[in-house]
Amino acid sequence: MHEFSAAMSIVETALQAAEEHNARRVTRVNVDVGEFTFLVIDQLIFNFEIASKNTILEGAELKIHTVRGRLRCSDCGFEGETVPDPTLPPEIAAFAPMKCPRCGSAATEIIGGKEFYITDIEAEIASSE
Numbered sequence: 670m671h672e673f674s675a676a677m678s679i680v681e682t683a684l685q686a687a688e689e690h691n692a693r694r695v696t697r698v699n700v701d702v703g704e705f706t707f708l709v710i711d712q713l714i715f716n717f718e719i720a721s722k723n724t725i726l727e728g729a730e731l732k733i734h735t736v737r738g739r740l741r742c743s744d745c746g747f748e749g750e751t752v753p754d755p756t757l758p759p760e761i762a763a764f765a766p767m768k769c770p771r772c773g774s775a776a777t778e779i780i781g782g783k784e785f786y787i788t789d790i791e792a793e794i795a796s797s798e
């Protein structure tokens with residue numbers, strides 16, 4: 670249910686923003702999702718469609734931008750994208766402590782990839798005709 674609660678929070682936030690801007694209908698919601706959120710994008714879109722039913726978000730496109738994980742090594746100062754351990758199966762590698770791709774040290778800190786937020790909402794604004 671990870672994806673459903675994530676989808677619900679997108680819907681709630683987008684609805685609130687749409688209301689504040691007097692939107693008649695939301696056409697697109699752009700979201701940044703970091704790879705360390707471990708959200709399954711297809712599931713997220715599917716749940717968004719369910720959660721947005723009967724709201725002004727219904728039929729809106731959920732546009733996901735995946736943000737690569739980044740780490741910083743306190744041993745050699747490396748800063749960059751994470752490289753999953755190729756010797757581990759992907760589902761385990763994702764949760765294993767990230768080793769520095771330059772020096773192999775495990776003294777790393779994740780500095781990116783946990784993002785989960787709406788960057789932009791496109792909507793039709795009600796006009797006073």
Ligand SMILES: [Zn+2]
Nearest residue numbers: 742745769772
């Ligand atoms: Zn290093």
